[in-house]
Amino acid sequence: MLIDLIKCHGSNNDFLLIDETDRNYKFDDFKRRDLALALCDRESSLGADGILFIRPSRVADAQYRIFNSDGTEASMCGNGLRCAGRYVCEKLGVDEAVIETMKANLKVKKHEAIFSDIPTYQVEISPVTFELKDLPLKLDQETLIQEKIPQLSEELTFTALAVPNPHLTTVVSKEQLESDLQTELSEKVNNPNDLFPDGVNVSFIRLLEKGSIFVKTYERGVGYTNACGTAMSASTLVTCLMGENELDQPINVYNNGGMVQCAVHKEGETYTIDLIGNATFVYAAQIDVNFTKEGILAEILEQEEFNEDTLYSRLQEHAKKYLSQF
Numbered sequence: 001m002l003i004d005l006i007k008c009h010g011s012n013n014d015f016l017l018i019d020e021t022d023r024n025y026k027f028d029d030f031k032r033r034d035l036a037l038a039l040c041d042r043e044s045s046l047g048a049d050g051i052l053f054i055r056p057s058r059v060a061d062a063q064y065r066i067f068n069s070d071g072t073e074a075s076m077c078g079n080g081l082r083c084a085g086r087y088v089c090e091k092l093g094v095d096e097a098v099i100e101t102m103k104a105n106l107k108v109k110k111h112e113a114i115f116s117d118i119p120t121y122q123v124e125i126s127p128v129t130f131e132l133k134d135l136p137l138k139l140d141q142e143t144l145i146q147e148k149i150p151q152l153s154e155e156l157t158f159t160a161l162a163v164p165n166p167h168l169t170t171v172v173s174k175e176q177l178e179s180d181l182q183t184e185l186s187e188k189v190n191n192p193n194d195l196f197p198d199g200v201n202v203s204f205i206r207l208l209e210k211g212s213i214f215v216k217t218y219e220r221g222v223g224y225t226n227a228c229g230t231a232m233s234a235s236t237l238v239t240c241l242m243g244e245n246e247l248d249q250p251i252n253v254y255n256n257g258g259m260v261q262c263a264v265h266k267e268g269e270t271y272t273i274d275l276i277g278n279a280t281f282v283y284a285a286q287i288d289v290n291f292t293k294e295g296i297l298a299e300i301l302e303q304e305e306f307n308e309d310t311l312y313s314r315l316q317e318h319a320k321k322y323l324s325q326f
């Protein structure tokens with residue numbers, strides 16, 4: 001089967017984007033899962049943190065589904081939505097669109113470059129909730145905001161929220177960030193456990209200076225990634241709740257893949273978060289995929305480089321230089 005795809009990334013959180021519209025790929029969710037497992041494997045195939053499937057929508061300009069590299073589907077992916085948003089806007093010849101996601105129809109729009117002339121998009125991260133049942137996190141309480149979870153750690157305090165995928169965040173010191181704490185904790189809650197039956201994205205946050213934070217995330221269904229858009233959005237909201245950052249201000253969120261901006265808005269009791277950052281297209285390819293009993297074999301038939309990564313690497317250099325002072 002011939003499949004056309006685009007390799008893309010948001011803050012070097014990389015994806016394969018496959019547009020199913022006007023194609024008779026006839027994927028079902030088993031095939032989408034198997035494609036993610038096979039094509040995301042960096043040892044044996046193209047390699048990526050996940051696959052973004054673009055599909056027709058009756059309620060928006062397009063539908064977008066995200067499958068992690070372990071084959072599980074997530075309700076939301078912020079870095080991926082910027083890439084999907086750019087793809088749909090450019091396909092429709094518009095600067096803004098609405099994308100149907102699992103839990104909400106979200107606005108995406110072209111944004112002025114976040115750094116030099118890097119293609120930049122702004123996406124809406126929503127719905128946001130602190131109800132533990134929405135992660136789920138099995139504790140005998142409604143919410144967990146700046147509290148300990150003794151079963152996980154005696155030293156860290158956590159905030160749990162869903163945006164709408166599940167996030168467990170904690171503000172840490174440089175030493176704690178550089179220790180094994182995050183790996184031990186993340187592996188515990190992303191293997192069979194009594195707290196997070198569906199797993200959870202685990203983020204360690206460092207406060208840098210007013211208006212700037214650093215976030216490192218161990219992603220459910222992937223492991224460590226260079227950046228996690230929903231985690232950076234959730235982490236920014238947590239630092240606003242702590243009074244460390246202001247609402248309605250674009251906060252610089254640094255990560256191992258570069259930098260994005262997040263602005264938290266509150267209307268009544270409802271939070272939404274704007275996530276602004278690169279939507280970089282690396283290459284377009286046509287692959288020949290064979291679904292065999294032994295698994296999926298994929299061969300790249302054609303590949304066209306977009307040469308946008310050289311542009312993006314300037315932002316990554318800037319971010320590394322900025323972070324070296326902390």
Ligand SMILES: N[C@H](CCC[C@H](N)C(=O)O)C(=O)O
Pocket residue numbers: 013049066068073074075076077078079080165166201219220221222227228229230231
């Ligand atoms: N691993 C996440 C989905 C991808 C989120 C991340 N890549 C982002 O940019 O938000 C989950 O299972 O909830």
